[in-house]
Amino acid sequence: PIRCAERAGCAVRSFVSGAPPAADALWLTTPDNPTGRSDLFPPDFTGVIDESYMPFAERQRLGLQTGVIRVGSLTKSFCIPGLRLGYAIAETELIARLRQWLPPWPASTLALHLLPALLPEADARDRQLVAARRRLHVLLVRYDWQVHPSAASFILARPNGPMPDFASRCILVRHFSEWPQLAGWIRIGLPGSESDWSRLEEALCPQP
Numbered sequence: 001p002i003r004c005a006e007r008a009g010c011a012v013r014s015f016v017s018g019a020p021p022a023a024d025a026l027w028l029t030t031p032d033n034p035t036g037r038s039d040l041f042p043p044d045f046t047g048v049i050d051e052s053y054m055p056f057a058e059r060q061r062l063g064l065q066t067g068v069i070r071v072g073s074l075t076k077s078f079c080i081p082g083l084r085l086g087y088a089i090a091e092t093e094l095i096a097r098l099r100q101w102l103p104p105w106p107a108s109t110l111a112l113h114l115l116p117a118l119l120p121e122a123d124a125r126d127r128q129l130v131a132a133r134r135r136l137h138v139l140l141v142r143y144d145w146q147v148h149p150s151a152a153s154f155i156l157a158r159p160n161g162p163m164p165d166f167a168s169r170c171i172l173v174r175h176f177s178e179w180p181q182l183a184g185w186i187r188i189g190l191p192g193s194e195s196d197w198s199r200l201e202e203a204l205c206p207q208p
Contacts, residue, residue, distance in 0.1 A: 019042065033053060033187075034174065036155060037151070038151035041065065048068070055151070078118055145204075169200075
């Protein structure tokens, strides 16, 4: 969203926490990436809520918000990067304006066939993510990691000792070399199988 706003000629003012700066529009990602922190859209602002990492149960409770466009996807929650299936929720006049910029085929045939099968699984997927996130938190704390509270499908954490060699275990983690304030922190996704959990714990376990 930052690059898109800059290409459109907008001046961008970023903020990490607390009250957002004065602006014509606010873009809020909640839960935040990479911290996983969840925030409410502040009153008296217009703009966009990017809720792609938000649990489905919470998305269903938000409803319409005056002057706010809610955007989300199924890509993150269902771990299907190629699905490219998303949505926008807003007042009727805002949706009418957005339709002017839609491509001729905004969703693929494959995605439209998958959608009816995926949506009934949303609540169960929420429960799986919550349980896996709790399990990951406990695992990291057991090995003396600093863990940032998360409401998303990942956890931001850093070790109190040397960084494990995740690559040798074929474990992909997200480093943040472009953000000095996150030096030493990594974003860890939720393992998808018991063998993945075992590989992760082997990587976390200090070598004798």
